[in-house]
Amino acid sequence: MNKKVFLISNLIICLVYSFSSSAQVHRSELIGAYLYNFAKYTTWPNEHQLNSYHIALISENPEIIHEVKKMAASKKIRNLPIKLSILSSPSLSLQAQLIFLTREKSNYFLETFDAIEGSPTLLVSENFHDKRVVMINLYDTPDKKLLFEVNKANIINQNLSIDPEILLIGGTEIDVADLYRQSQLSLRSLQKRMDIMNDSLQLIQAKAATTSATIKKQQVKITEQEMFLEQYKEEVQRQQEELNLQLTEIGDHEILLEQQYDSILSQGNIIIQQKAEVEHRNQILKKLEQDIDDKNQDLEKKNKVLGDQTITIERQKDILFLSIAVIFLIAALAITLYREYRNNKRINIKLREQKDEIEDINEELVTTNESLSDTLSKLKSTQSQLVHSEKMASLGVLTAGIAHEINNPINFVYTGINSIRKDFEDLTLILNEIRNLPTEKDDLEQVIQKIQNLKTEYDFNEIIEIIPETISDIQTGAIRTAEIVKGLRDFSRIEKDEKHMANIHEGLESALLLLRNKYKHHITIERNFGQLPEIECLPGKLNQAFLNILSNAIDAIEEEGKIEITTYSDDDQLYVSIKDNGKGIPQNIHKKLFDPFFTTKEVGKGVGLGLAITFSIIKEHNGTIEVKSEEKRGSEFIISLPLRLDS
Amino acid sequence: MLFQLMGDPKPTVLYVDDEEINLRIFKSTFRRKYIVLTANSAKKGLQILKERKVNLVITDQRMPEMTGVEFLKEIQIRFPHIPPSRLMISGYSDTDAIDEAFKVCQLYRFISKPWNAQELDLIMIEAINHDG
Structure with missing residues (x-):
């Protein structure tokens, strides 16, 4: 009851203060009341050892100091007095039960927070912005109310417990989860910004790299040009030296001329x-x-001579000046010509070097080309060898069957004839008696008796029965042998490379004939042949394709089984479906079925080219091949071939 | 020869082959000198061996259900006390199986198809005398 009355009175105080006109003074009073209540609602773990509650007020606000002083002097907390210390910095306050840092001392907040972390001290702040680190923070609302917010997590961290009813006097609880989310968000945005900066940094780096590459290139060019300049400078120097030399020569000439003049x-x-x-x-x-x-005469003569001499001297002077000018001109001409010549020579050398380089590259290309075409032809020959060996392998597998298959009917003929010959020999004995029948009646009876005896002795009746049987057996043997030989011949059309019209059913039959020995005991072949036109194809190759698929179908059937061969056609295509009810193909190897060298058979039972070759044969005929298979249910290979090769 | 010299009755020969015609031709060829029993499967051959005394067993190798070698092995197991001669006739067979037959099944000779009646006759007599 008391508590409630107190609470209500507090609330009234709050309301009254917040609506009051002299807000500043009453705000300080309110702060005093809040501080008292914070202390009251908080439980310190060590408070039973205390003889007073120490509140440290760190503030320079005289009104707040005044009000808090008033509060401390007039109130008691759980019957203990309040010891108040007013400080300008938090250094001496760390043992207090409650520290209140007013707004103007907020710069000390984090320092204080870290210093008291984990110790039983409640830190109260005023308008502190970072809600993550506050414990209890007093704040002003836009409509000039003074409220407080509580961050329980931080209080619990101080081993303090706070009565939840504290919130009734004007407090709110800080949603820590929301704070966390916000911080995560800001972290995330920072990260994004960093990523963006990273990206642009990478871009700049890439640019820098390209720029430095171009700079390097240009540097190289510059060094080249510098070298060139250096050479050019040397050249100029040399020419200057030459010029100097010529100039000194010219100077010598001048001195001589002066001497003469003197x-x-x-x-x-x-x-x-x-x-x-x-x-x-x-x-x-x-x-x-x-x-x-x-x-006088002499003198005149001498005078005349003298005049002549002066004229020659004048002339000599003129000549001298002229020759000097000419020398200069020639020198200048020579220098320009020489420079031109040097330049040409240098360009020529460069051109020759480039030409040599190009020739070298050409040679390299030619050798590379040669080795490539060499490799290509090697690959080609390897490929054809492999294809051939696969053919041989499948023929090898067939040989055993064919040998057995062909030797049986031959045996019928071979032995049957032998048997008939013996029968005939026996018959001849009797026939001879008949041929030499005597005319006398007495003798006749005797001979008949003899014939009767012979008949019994040589089982005449049996011979008569056996001979037609043997003849039909021989016939069977001969027919079957002929069929097998025909089958082999059909199959060996492989060697011909020309396309011609052929019947698909014949191809299927010849493949079946060759495989008969592999399936005759345990597999039934069901033929659902539709009406198919003859198509232009390579029959030998198609037969090989059929044989490969049929052979696989037979291998897939381990005990009793069935292979259905269905053929049908539409306007453009004909279809051959070969479906077995064998063990099926696992899903994970469907994609590899037509890969060269992929095999599930043990070593020596096939190199894994059968279906790869089949695929290429069907492709050569512009056809397609489709596989449907389910493990333990069987597989179906559907070959479609265009009725006309050009379509 | 020995049989004839000793005045014995005709020797009994069992021929097993899945090909009926082979059986028929064999019988008509050798009926004069031998009592020819034929079976178109190893199973039937074993049945005959149970009922009749046989001097010589001739078998094809490639047969459904039980091959010639398997048939000979089965004879070893079921009738260990009787030592009939064994011949094998086949159109084709892998050498491994034949080697095994020689080692394990007392195979006397392997003859490949097509066979020559006179030669086969000689081998049959030889095999029977070798055994008996």
Whole structure:
């Protein structure tokens, strides 16, 4: 009763506070009341040893501090006083029974949560966002109510038990499962995002790889070009050196020319001196009148010579300049020609290298081709050998049967004739008596008596009975031998490769004849032959196909059994169904039936080419082959062949 | 020869073959010198052996139900005390079976079809004398 009254009063407090106008103050009061109730509804495992309940308030909110202080001073929990400590950080609070971290201290929450984990301390938070880690969390609703939520899992983890009725005073329980789901969802979305990022990373990596490959290629190209440039540089350097050499030569020439010029100049000076001397002498000679004219003439002559010399000197100068220009031109020409020639040579070398390479590749291709066609022809010959050996194998299996089959009727003929000959010898004795019948009556009776005796002695009556029997036996032997030989001949049409019109029923009969010895004792053959037109085919090969299937059908029947052969046709196709009631084919090997070398028979009883060859024969005739089989019930092979090969 | 010299009656020969014509021809060929008993299966042959004294057994190898070798083995088991000569006549037979017959079944000779009457006659006499 008390409890209920208390609860109702609390609820009224809550409601009153939440509708009140001075919300902030009353909110703090409400917090105080909540804290008191949290302590009241919680049971600590060690509380019987306590002499007070320690509440640690970690807050800087003066109103909350004030209200909680008020609460602590006025209330008792289970008759024990409340010891309140107000702290700014959680470090000293860890021994408390209840720690309340207000909103502004939320940054300490996780640290505190980890520190008290497993110890009997209740952690109360205010508006903490992560519901997974809270124990009791006070929160404000959009319509300004203050409520709390309880995460029981975390409280239980602290060895604390909490009265479920706590929820009646304004609490809700946190759905842990939902939290888990949400976290899983967010984890999943993170994973997806990671996958996407991974994918794009891989894409980028792939791109990077291709880019680095192209970069490598380009690097290789660049190194090639660098090498080429290097060569080119060397070339240029060499040419420059040559040019320098030529330039120095030209410089030498210039020096020589200057020297010559100098010498000419000095000669000119000498001439001028001589001239002065001559004038001086003229003055002297004027006085010396006799020599004047001669000397004048001489002087004129000398003057003339001098003029000539200056002209030649001028000419020599011109020639020198010209030759220098020509030399320059020639040098430039030579350099360009030389460079051109080098380039051509290099290109030629490259072309030749490429040509050689192509030739090498060609040779390789030719040898590869040769070895391939060699392998092909080897494969072909192996294939034909295998096909041949399978034919031989199936013939070998048949030989025993055929030998027995043919030797019996031959024996009829062989021995039957012998028997008739002996019978005839006996008869001859009697006939001779009849032939030499005497004319006398007395003798006649005697002879008749003799004949009677002979008849008894040689079983005349038996001979007369036996002879027709023996003759018909011989006939049977002869007919059967002829049939077998015909069957063999039909079968051996294999060798002919030309298609011609043939009757399918004859082919089936010849195959049956060859197999008779394998089935005659325990298998009945039921022929449901329809009306079939002759078709264009390779009869020998078709017979081999029929023989393979029939032979398998016979092998499938272990004791008594039946093989039904049904033939029918429609407008375009004819059908041959060979159905046995033997052991059937297991489902798991249906697909392998026509594979070459697949066999269920023991070693030496067939190499596993029978149905593969059959398949290829039917395919060669544009036909199909279908298998229906059930284990322990039997198998049915249905061959369909087009009536006209071109269709 | 010995039989004839000793004035014995005709020797009795049992011939087993699934081919009726072979039986008939054999009988008509040898009826003059032998009492010929024939059976178209090994089973019937065993029945005859139970009832009649036989000097020589001749059998085909390839027969339904019981082969010649199996027939000879069965004789060994059922009539161990009588030692009739054994011949085998067949159109064809795998050598393994014949070897076994020689080793286990006291087979005297293997004759392949088609047989020659005179030769077979000589072998039959030889086999009977060899035994008796």
